[in-house]
Amino acid sequence: MTIPQFVQKAINDELKMAGLYSEQNNPLYGEITKIAFSSTAGLTNGWWNIALTLKGTSGQSASTEVTYNFKSGFDAITACNQTAQALGPAVQDLIKQLVADPKFAALISNN
Template sequence: MNYKIIGLAVLAISVSACSTYTTPRYAINADTNLALKELGTTGLSVGAFAAPTNFSESCRAAGPLAPPDGMSHTDYIRKALESELKVAGIYTTSNPRVILSGYVKKLEFSSSRGLTGGSWDIEVLLNSSNGKTQMVAEHYEFESGFSAITACKQTAEAYFPAVQNLIAKAVRSPEFKALLQ
């Protein structure tokens, strides 16, 4: 009798367990890569990024959203910028001329905008070791779905293009060049 109760308990826990919805790994954007190369600079590095004070990874009652490889959402943004600089050939780890750091002021998502839409809102304050700053924001809308499972999966996956757009906006802004001087 005890085995039946234990078996039912294990089954109930496994059926009701939450899933984690994972964002794809970041991949560079070709247009952002070209824009970085056109800046004609080198010797850049990326420092620490501070996380927002009130971000919740919880998506409906279905489970948390999570970037890959155990990163936080803030680390994902930082790593995305670092990847873009590396692929453009302007990143260095030794004796950087300029270090870019940041503060993620806003990080919010909705998996139920309207009935089947979703959105990400990201605001980052970039700080240069030269004393200049740049605020960059992205509002990214996508189709999420009606069911929690589909909506949370789509929301996690939409973080990648939202961050890609955020980095592209930062790099293409006239303010960005001032960060690198």
């Protein structure tokens, strides 16, 4: 699964759990406008930086960006594994920040 597919699935799963997802509703279109990571920030720390814009068929949009910091490790194998493991929590923070934005509520209600 690619990172955009992972983000899409995470958003869809959250909308389904909230009862806001339906195959019959007008779709939301998402674009990851920024994605970057480091597994060696400060030698044993890392971060993910993800920015996302959702647009509805009504023309409204909501955007957010999150930087998620984590402990990566000293050796390459640990740092790579920790970076991969941190993607899930980073995407959860992105979704949390997105749905807290009043523009998201307007996007969902007008879509």
